[in-house]
Amino acid sequence: MIALEDSVADVIGKAQRGLGVSDSQVADRAGVSIEQVRAARDGNANREVLTKIAAVLQLDGAALGGLASYQPPRISIDGLAMFNTHYGDMTVNAYLVWDPRSRAAIAFDTGANCSPVLGKVDDQKLDVQLILLTHSHPDHVADLAKLRSTTGAPIYISNRESATGANGIEDGREFTVGRLRVRSLLTWGHSRGGMTYYITGLEKPLAIVGDAVFAGSMGGGNVSYTDALQTNRDKIFTLPDETIICPGHGPLTTVGSEKAHNPFFAAEFRAKSPDSSQ
Ligand SMILES: [Fe+2]
Numbered sequence: 001m002i003a004l005e006d007s008v009a010d011v012i013g014k015a016q017r018g019l020g021v022s023d024s025q026v027a028d029r030a031g032v033s034i035e036q037v038r039a040a041r042d043g044n045a046n047r048e049v050l051t052k053i054a055a056v057l058q059l060d061g062a063a064l065g066g067l068a069s070y071q072p073p074r075i076s077i078d079g080l081a082m083f084n085t086h087y088g089d090m091t092v093n094a095y096l097v098w099d100p101r102s103r104a105a106i107a108f109d110t111g112a113n114c115s116p117v118l119g120k121v122d123d124q125k126l127d128v129q130l131i132l133l134t135h136s137h138p139d140h141v142a143d144l145a146k147l148r149s150t151t152g153a154p155i156y157i158s159n160r161e162s163a164t165g166a167n168g169i170e171d172g173r174e175f176t177v178g179r180l181r182v183r184s185l186l187t188w189g190h191s192r193g194g195m196t197y198y199i200t201g202l203e204k205p206l207a208i209v210g211d212a213v214f215a216g217s218m219g220g221g222n223v224s225y226t227d228a229l230q231t232n233r234d235k236i237f238t239l240p241d242e243t244i245i246c247p248g249h250g251p252l253t254t255v256g257s258e259k260a261h262n263p264f265f266a267a268e269f270r271a272k273s274p275d276s277s278q
Pocket of ligand 1: 137
């Protein structure tokens with residue numbers, strides 16, 4: 001399994017940037033020293049300090065404290081393939097989802113290089129009928145021209161963003177490919193038109209989320225941190241717990257696992273569990 005995309009330090013940094021709070025403000029509000037805040041961001045904080053910092057940053061303290069050892073469930077399902085390619089010094093995911101009976105397939109993003117996607121298409125004798133883009137950040141659409149010319153499939157992206165040759169769609173657009181049904185869910189905030197695609201028709205539902213949510217983290221709230229959090233809560237964390245989350249970076253996970261372990265979201269679900277009254 002590939003490693004988590006974000007460390008404790010990354011999560012703290014994203015929350016600080018999202019809320020617009022400096023190290024000294026965090027230190028003040030948490031009742032810790034500025035050195036302790038910096039140490040936490042360097043990955044060297046004890047649980048007590050981390051819990052105090054988490055509270056100030058509206059993160060779940062237990063999930064943040066457990067992040068370093070968090071391993072999302074191992075997932076393997078017929079009709080889903082993940083491709084992890086190198087884009088500069090980072091890695092990025094693209095996906096193929098197909099109807100195992102008809103071999104009709106959908107490609108999600110291209111990653112840095114779509115050759116592995118095309119290799120799988122050949123190998124599995126798939127027919128790519130649709131290309132759906134989660135957002136237009138270059139690491140996700142780097143090889144779109146090749147994917148398009150090789151498959152001849154139509155391309156769709158949120159109408160709040162654009163990509164060469166792509167058609168714009170809104171929240172709630174539905175597609176049918178073989179026995180797969182896809183619904184677009186606007187999960188913006190990391191990018192202006194970030195789109196999640198919810199897919200049913202396989203053994204378990206899937207959500208191709210782009211950079212909306214990562215296992216144990218989320219994409220930076222570059223456009224709006226508040227809306228990134230809120231659209232994730234409304235559109236992704238309301239999906240069935242068994243839904244497999246397919247992020248643009250890092251490993252696969254599930255909605256249920258993120259409810260328990262994602263520092264940005266776990267507090268809400270912990271508060272709702274019957275155990276919290278004790
Ligand atoms: Fe992105």
